[in-house]
Amino acid sequence: MIDFSSFHKLSYGLYLICSEFEGNKSGYAGNTGFQVTASPSVIAVSCNKDNYTCETIQKSKKFSLSVLQKELDVAIVGDFGFKSSADFDKFEKHEYKIGELGIPVVTDSCIAALECEVINEVDCGSHILFIGEVKVAEKLNDNPPLTYDYYHQHYKMLAPKNAPTYIDPEKLIEETADEKKSEDSANKEAAEHVCIICGYTYDPAIGEPSMGIPPGTPFEDLPEEFICPICSAGKDYFKEV
Numbered sequence: 001m002i003d004f005s006s007f008h009k010l011s012y013g014l015y016l017i018c019s020e021f022e023g024n025k026s027g028y029a030g031n032t033g034f035q036v037t038a039s040p041s042v043i044a045v046s047c048n049k050d051n052y053t054c055e056t057i058q059k060s061k062k063f064s065l066s067v068l069q070k071e072l073d074v075a076i077v078g079d080f081g082f083k084s085s086a087d088f089d090k091f092e093k094h095e096y097k098i099g100e101l102g103i104p105v106v107t108d109s110c111i112a113a114l115e116c117e118v119i120n121e122v123d124c125g126s127h128i129l130f131i132g133e134v135k136v137a138e139k140l141n142d143n144p145p146l147t148y149d150y151y152h153q154h155y156k157m158l159a160p161k162n163a164p165t166y167i168d169p170e171k172l173i174e175e176t177a178d179e180k181k182s183e184d185s186a187n188k189e190a191a192e193h194v195c196i197i198c199g200y201t202y203d204p205a206i207g208e209p210s211m212g213i214p215p216g217t218p219f220e221d222l223p224e225e226f227i228c229p230i231c232s233a234g235k236d237y238f239k240e241v
């Protein structure tokens with residue numbers, strides 16, 4: 001038997017992994033980045049084959065890994081984690097530089113950045129594990145790193161669909177609903193709604209300041225054109241929790 005919630009007990013950070021081939025920049029948000037050996041300095045990242053970036057890394061044989069900081073605007077995770085580089089320019093809104101290996105390195109909301117040359121890749125089915133030797137490493141500042149746990153708890157977002165840690169949100173929503181069954185649900189106006197695409201949670205008590213929606217606005221009163229601020233899904237994609 002596999003209890004999927006036990007996977008949430010594993011500890012991770014959250015990273016922006018980028019590459020570029022023949023002028024096409026791409027990048028994605030991933031939690032699976034870790035150091036493999038100290039000497040030489042080697043790290044590994046797991047990349048979904050459906051990610052545009054996967055092919056870019058396979059062709060360029062290079063990738064950068066930027067470490068996200070704890071306090072940030074989640075839009076950067078939304079842009080890199082829930083949209084595709086194939087149809088969205090992830091680098092337009094977020095600060096980056098071209099690193100020494102000639103690939104994009106995101107500096108926006110990040111505390112350190114590594115540039116790597118791929119020395120091996122392992123086909124893991126849905127994902128490719130890229131193993132890279134670190135050629136450039138730079139500390140950007142001393143802010144604390146974002147942990148995956150903090151990301152879930154504080155920003156209330158789920159794993160991006162292509163993440164190795166992805167769990168069907170429907171399953172998690174059912175669990176949450178069950179947990180709350182015994183609670184008094186009379187105050188429907190205060191009910192939170194979760195985006196089933198990305199896991200963003202709309203809390204009426206907070207509203208959505210980034211979209212000019214004040215605290216105290218029930219989900220039902222949101223304009224019909226309301227979209228998820230993270231993944232742009234419409235109201236139909238929200239479920240009450």
Ligand code: FE
Binds near residue numbers: 199228230
């Ligand atoms: Fe969403």
